[in-house]
Amino acid sequence: MRNWYRSMLVMRLFEEKVEKLFSDGVIRGTTHPATGQEAVAVGVCSVLKKGDYITSTHRGHGHFIARGGDPRRIMAEIFGKVTGYSRGRGGSQFMADYRLGFLGGNGITGGSIPIATGTALSAKIKNTGKIAVCFFGDGASNQGTFHESLNLAGLWKLPVVYVCENNLYAMSTHVDKAIPIPHIADRAASYGIPGVVVDGNDLLAVREVMQAACIRARSGAGPTLVECKTYRHSGHSRGDQRIYRSREEEALWLTRAPIRRFRAVLIKRGALNQENDRRLRREARAIVTEAVRFAKQSPDPDPATLEEGVFA
Amino acid sequence: MRNWYRSMLVMRLFEEKVEKLFSDGVIRGTTHPATGQEAVAVGVCSVLKKGDYITSTHRGHGHFIARGGDPRRIMAEIFGKVTGYSRGRGGSQFMADYRLGFLGGNGITGGSIPIATGTALSAKIKNTGKIAVCFFGDGASNQGTFHESLNLAGLWKLPVVYVCENNLYAMSTHVDKAIPIPHIADRAASYGIPGVVVDGNDLLAVREVMQAACIRARSGAGPTLVECKTYRHSGHSRGDQRIYRSREEEALWLTRAPIRRFRAVLIKRGALNQENDRRLRREARAIVTEAVRFAKQSPDPDPATLEEGVFA
Amino acid sequence: MRTISYTEALREALQEEMTINPDVFLMGEDIGIYGGAFGVTRGLLDKFGAERVRDTPISEQGFVGASIGAALAGSRPVVEIMFMDFITLAVDQMVNQAAKLHYVLGKQARCPMVLRTVGGGGRCYGPTHSQSLEAWFTHVPGLKVVAPSTPADAKGLLKAAIRDDNPVIFMEHKLLYGCRGEVSGDPDTVIPLGKARIARAGTDVTLIAWSWMSAEAGRAAEDLSTQGISAEVIDLRSLIPLDIDTIIASVKKTHRVLIVQESCRTGGFGAEISARISETVFDYLDAPLLRLATPDIPLSASPSLERAAMPDRSRIFEAARKLVEG
Amino acid sequence: MRTISYTEALREALQEEMTINPDVFLMGEDIGIYGGAFGVTRGLLDKFGAERVRDTPISEQGFVGASIGAALAGSRPVVEIMFMDFITLAVDQMVNQAAKLHYVLGKQARCPMVLRTVGGGGRCYGPTHSQSLEAWFTHVPGLKVVAPSTPADAKGLLKAAIRDDNPVIFMEHKLLYGCRGEVSGDPDTVIPLGKARIARAGTDVTLIAWSWMSAEAGRAAEDLSTQGISAEVIDLRSLIPLDIDTIIASVKKTHRVLIVQESCRTGGFGAEISARISETVFDYLDAPLLRLATPDIPLSASPSLERAAMPDRSRIFEAARKLVEG
Ligand SMILES: Cc1ncc(C[n+]2csc(CCOP(=O)(O)OP(=O)(O)O)c2C)c(N)n1
Ligand SMILES: Cc1ncc(C[n+]2csc(CCOP(=O)(O)OP(=O)(O)O)c2C)c(N)n1
Numbered sequence A, B: 001m002r003n004w005y006r007s008m009l010v011m012r013l014f015e016e017k018v019e020k021l022f023s024d025g026v027i028r029g030t031t032h033p034a035t036g037q038e039a040v041a042v043g044v045c046s047v048l049k050k051g052d053y054i055t056s057t058h059r060g061h062g063h064f065i066a067r068g069g070d071p072r073r074i075m076a077e078i079f080g081k082v083t084g085y086s087r088g089r090g091g092s093q094f095m096a097d098y099r100l101g102f103l104g105g106n107g108i109t110g111g112s113i114p115i116a117t118g119t120a121l122s123a124k125i126k127n128t129g130k131i132a133v134c135f136f137g138d139g140a141s142n143q144g145t146f147h148e149s150l151n152l153a154g155l156w157k158l159p160v161v162y163v164c165e166n167n168l169y170a171m172s173t174h175v176d177k178a179i180p181i182p183h184i185a186d187r188a189a190s191y192g193i194p195g196v197v198v199d200g201n202d203l204l205a206v207r208e209v210m211q212a213a214c215i216r217a218r219s220g221a222g223p224t225l226v227e228c229k230t231y232r233h234s235g236h237s238r239g240d241q242r243i244y245r246s247r248e249e250e251a252l253w254l255t256r257a258p259i260r261r262f263r264a265v266l267i268k269r270g271a272l273n274q275e276n277d278r279r280l281r282r283e284a285r286a287i288v289t290e291a292v293r294f295a296k297q298s299p300d301p302d303p304a305t306l307e308e309g310v311f312a
Numbered sequence C, D: 001m002r003t004i005s006y007t008e009a010l011r012e013a014l015q016e017e018m019t020i021n022p023d024v025f026l027m028g029e030d031i032g033i034y035g036g037a038f039g040v041t042r043g044l045l046d047k048f049g050a051e052r053v054r055d056t057p058i059s060e061q062g063f064v065g066a067s068i069g070a071a072l073a074g075s076r077p078v079v080e081i082m083f084m085d086f087i088t089l090a091v092d093q094m095v096n097q098a099a100k101l102h103y104v105l106g107k108q109a110r111c112p113m114v115l116r117t118v119g120g121g122g123r124c125y126g127p128t129h130s131q132s133l134e135a136w137f138t139h140v141p142g143l144k145v146v147a148p149s150t151p152a153d154a155k156g157l158l159k160a161a162i163r164d165d166n167p168v169i170f171m172e173h174k175l176l177y178g179c180r181g182e183v184s185g186d187p188d189t190v191i192p193l194g195k196a197r198i199a200r201a202g203t204d205v206t207l208i209a210w211s212w213m214s215a216e217a218g219r220a221a222e223d224l225s226t227q228g229i230s231a232e233v234i235d236l237r238s239l240i241p242l243d244i245d246t247i248i249a250s251v252k253k254t255h256r257v258l259i260v261q262e263s264c265r266t267g268g269f270g271a272e273i274s275a276r277i278s279e280t281v282f283d284y285l286d287a288p289l290l291r292l293a294t295p296d297i298p299l300s301a302s303p304s305l306e307r308a309a310m311p312d313r314s315r316i317f318e319a320a321r322k323l324v325e326g
């Protein structure tokens, strides 16, 4: 349990650091921090087995960290360095580690939903016992890929869990301005699969729901759509002034912040005290500091390699 | 009521004639007969007002006839003649008459769903009081366009009625092998709109449901998804040997055939007797015969016009 | 004349056309209060309201298709696709629906819609946020394809696109948004689609480009002039319709051509220009027809790789110099 | 050797590769009991079962994307898109996902999938069932594009495509399905992607074509020979990778080139071939580089209009004769 806590801390500090580096102009391109969504990433990944597949989104650093990705190589990728997971080619939205079953972020909203579905299809045909977990946002649930993929998965009873991180916004668009029903999970009924709503800021609740969904997937009973209600505390991407929502709303959600909540649980259960909390925070900070150091001192990719690797 | 009956007869005889002409090699290309689906086309169109929009599908001759299209020009289009609705350019799947509000068939399964939605959006913005009716099949309801469009319509409460003709098959694929739930109408719940199942072989039932849906649309309350359960008696397109279904199933559905059923209603209500039934059939036959004559004696499009009209 | 940015010029075009014609409305992701990812529509929600400046769910296929339907019903929608890379999702609606309606159905079917989107690299946005995909749409009869490179053209061409009765793919460029230039404030100033602009007259070599590459070609031409090389720069402005006459006239004058294209080399629109020149004025050419383009790779997020990939002022200069000096 | 049809050759390739490699499976609309709209997969359901010959709902985006995912997880899917016109719906998955994975993610990400589809006109199927859209995909680094014109090539190239570790767009042609030819029955006979075929050797003019146009070019070459004109016919077989060496060698020999392309002229792959020749062997050309193509229009359903639009044996003959006789 302390590992999960630490993982959430790393994720949070990592994102804060990345935001800072962007606004300082140290990094170019763009980034989408998942600040406030730590319980989903860590909760979901905590129930997976080695070999299970994950597909992520544009907001994927946390998923990657939670799945065991090396923060140094993630940071280096964001820096565009050759030591990054994609040797600088992919950037924030497009890196992967297949050995960890982390199949990558995705620059296309909803683009990974068919792909996760396909990995589950392959697992089923090859009978590997693996399952797939597909992360996507509330906004992505309005893409055609969502519909087509969940239909395939429901039809073929594929071993996949669809995890919708409903953080209330797609960029500036409140979910109520994009979806005319209260719960995205209810869309599961169109595909004959269960849909579950869970408090995405409650790590243990996420774990519980995910455990059931994974058992279902592994047993051959088919997919589940899990909607995690959460909130992104940061802006959508760098430069977002968050004019589309109120500071009051943000303050309210801060009171529900997942890390604080999980810390309270740990303390209550006697699994954490001030001292080891401080130690864990120190460790997390050190990990992020080291990641930045590693990224900074890493070389740029060699332009001579530019045309290599288009084809396998 | 007798008009509807006659319209169904024309539709049926038209399709049978087209099938015959294809198998005799008189016409080239392809065609998708709607034999057995007459009650949907005629029932739906019978409740529309002048100016309302319709979008059709690959299986659209009947929709067009029911909307008041000229069978001669429809037949001529199927023949590829210059007197056809598209001057031979579109063929069976791609003709329209905008004055009738018939915006055309569509070669892309599900392709017309966003378009119908957009006409409703325009009607709403311009406040014209018009509504749109969008025909599509059970198979089309698995396309991303279905999801994205119904979401937009539900969200914006657009004046549109989505009419799903569930004829049990998409080409050779039984609906149960494509959709893991019993009623497509239930998918409406994903978009906060009502979904209604109706016996699509019962013209009066179709009318009743459509009347309610149109009132709803015109009143600003938003879209409805109407699923008409029906059956295509013919093959999917020319050359289809129907090996994917049993002759028993076909025989069963013949007992539910819409024209026969509506005739029984008319007779029961005293609106039809043997004599005027025979007259109506004769009229219908004459209309189709004239359509073929017209098409046959019409000239081919002039190749010199080939490059005209790419741009408005 | 006033100097405003490319972004402001686009916004002015939208605002003027919306004011003139109540049938014009906007649709796209986060174009309302957010003003669009690049701020082009900023302020228009306040001016025209949410009915005409319409935020959509993330449903490119759906809302692009809906704009086609709206156009057929008499509206004149201008939709925004946030990055050109996402136009991939709307290809069917543009190609199998919008493009074909008028040819097949005749005059009754008019589809006056504009699909605004932004292509190009240079901002380290990575492989799925940096593509220039205009070439695909030049291969689709019935679509017009426009790609302005200056604020004045941005405004004048967008106004023409909105007034056009055909579906138009209107391609903006990330690196151009901040560029400033003189722009007419007269709402009647429209630049017709299909007329190229001679951005600079010259005699030794013709540089043909569009969008950001036009701007870079212009700068390269300055550099070339310091070496005594007189380069003519043709900014195509619109790829479809293509102003082949202006190209031909220039080739007849300079006898040397360098086509500059930002997208990856193979299958880009530069190839079409090359082929057209070969077919029409082959005998006037004194040197091989050359293309400068990004190699056949996705654009990387890494600044060093992205810089290494894209044609720019200095690479254009070098290529043109070699071509002239033989 | 045995003589079988193009359809049978394709089916044999699928059957052999499925037999050799259990990772190969098929997915698409109505490919099971129906055997596919053109009958290519007929009988394979009985042989391999519904798990490996998988009928899909009508969800091109979804099942093409699923095939990418399956490929990444170690399967080797071969998906069928019933008509090439519908590939429009799967563009995002092919372009933004499949094509970029290996370049960006490196060796860990392999996407061995084949997207089989059928392009072309000639059957009066109308504007949305007759397109040839291969050019788009040649403009997407990371995709291979294959378009066989004979039964032997159909089999050998499809086998190579299935064995290839990259995403491959495999374009068949409606008018070729019934064509018969000699085809090896040896499951080890594979034709590598990227090697053009000299369908006929000649000295006066080079005809470059692919798919159905290769067959027509071959017939035109026969006609030309009766007029004393010796035409060399290059059947590209695969557009990506492009066998530029074979083209160059031929141009150096004949000094005259006619590129024959079925799709509409502007922006087609013929332009790329033209541009490449200009860039590499410009000095060897004795006449303008010409393209023969369908005009920039959608293909009509009407037999008379369709016939008037498409290049064919006699139009190729005429164009080549003019080119040679000057
Ligand atoms: C196809 C596509 N459309 C639009 C975008 C631009 N975009 C990037 S993230 C985003 C919002 C996504 O919202 P959601 O799915 O809720 O995820 P969140 O950002 O909230 O994590 C948008 C519109 C994109 N990347 N891809
Ligand atoms: C995008 C697309 N995919 C596939 C097809 C081929 N096709 C034409 S009709 C059809 C079946 C459609 O089924 P459904 O929607 O149920 O309509 P029905 O034919 O039963 O009227 C298919 C697969 C197509 N025209 N367009």
Ligand SMILES: [Mg+2]
Pocket: A137, A138, A139, A165, A166, A167, A168, A169, A170, A171
């Ligand atoms: Mg969100």
Ligand SMILES: [Mg+2]
Pocket: B137, B138, B139, B165, B166, B167, B168, B169, B170, B171
């Ligand atoms: Mg059906």
